[in-house]
Amino acid sequence: MKKIFLFLAILVVTSSFSSKQKVWIAIGDSITYLNDHINETGNRVTKGYMTCVAEKLPDIKYINQGHNGWTAGGIAKEIENLGLTDADIYPVFLGTNDWWAGRPVGTIDDYKNNTGNDTFFGSYRIINKLRSLSKSARIILVAPMQRVNFVYVNDKKNNAWGSYKDKNGQSLEQFANAVVSIAQLEKLEVIDLYHNKQLKIESLVHFERMKDPETEKYKNYKYPEFANVPFNPETDEYPYPAEAINLTYDGLHPSDKGNAIIADILTKMLKK
DSSP states (O other), X not given: OHHHHHXXXXXXXXXXXXXXXXXXXXXXXXXXXXXXXXGGGTTOOSOOHHHHHHHHOTTEEEEEEEOXXXXXXXXXXXXXXXXXXXXXXXXXXXXXXXXXXXXXXXXXXXXXXXXXXXXXXXXXXXXXXXXXXXXXXXXXXXXXXXXXXXXXXXXXXXXXXXXXXXXXXXXXXXXXXXHHHHHHHHTOEEEEOTTOGGGOGGGSBSOEEEEOTTTOOEEEEOTTGGGGSOOOTTTSOOSOOGGGBSSBSXXXXXXXHXXXXXXXXXXXXXXX
């Protein structure tokens, strides 16, 4: 009888350890932030990528540290004030705002030499903070996905061109490659969304509905044709009606379909 009780006690302890919930603190920009602010998507999104992962992996609890409009520089500047805590997993999904803000991407030496927060490479020393919180945590770097023309669904004046064109003499691909380079240097796991064939630029939206400059009539333009069609936020209609949505709902932020792709990639990695 004593042996039976001992066996049951060991079984209870073992099962409690095996079912321990893992904590995932997601550090990112609006793509991460919107997971818990679906109302700010004009209700065009029903489920963010973190929610999708949590449904597939119920032993993971996520904490959203996505900050709308922030760059890696902003995260680095405020890293001590974000309330970050010990966690099992820290995915870092940044870069698209750094590119659009025209921040210098810098070089890998900025990271190696910890030169400060003046370049994108330098900003990624936020990894030091994550390691100080948990030496055994998995740090996963996520390179930004490509983008077409972004027009904010709640304010047409908030718009930006896509990654088909440089900003401040730099391509978004340079920022994506920087993330991959840091991951390789530090031997960290990396998800390169920029070069992922499922998220290719041609598939981000079905079309942009724009005024034909010659006829003044609205027309559905596919990529890359719409890249050269002017958009006037003062007078033109919102260029992405519901039927234009594919992998993004506004040219930049993932739709349900886009979030599902990102979630699948993350889920497979986290299962390892």
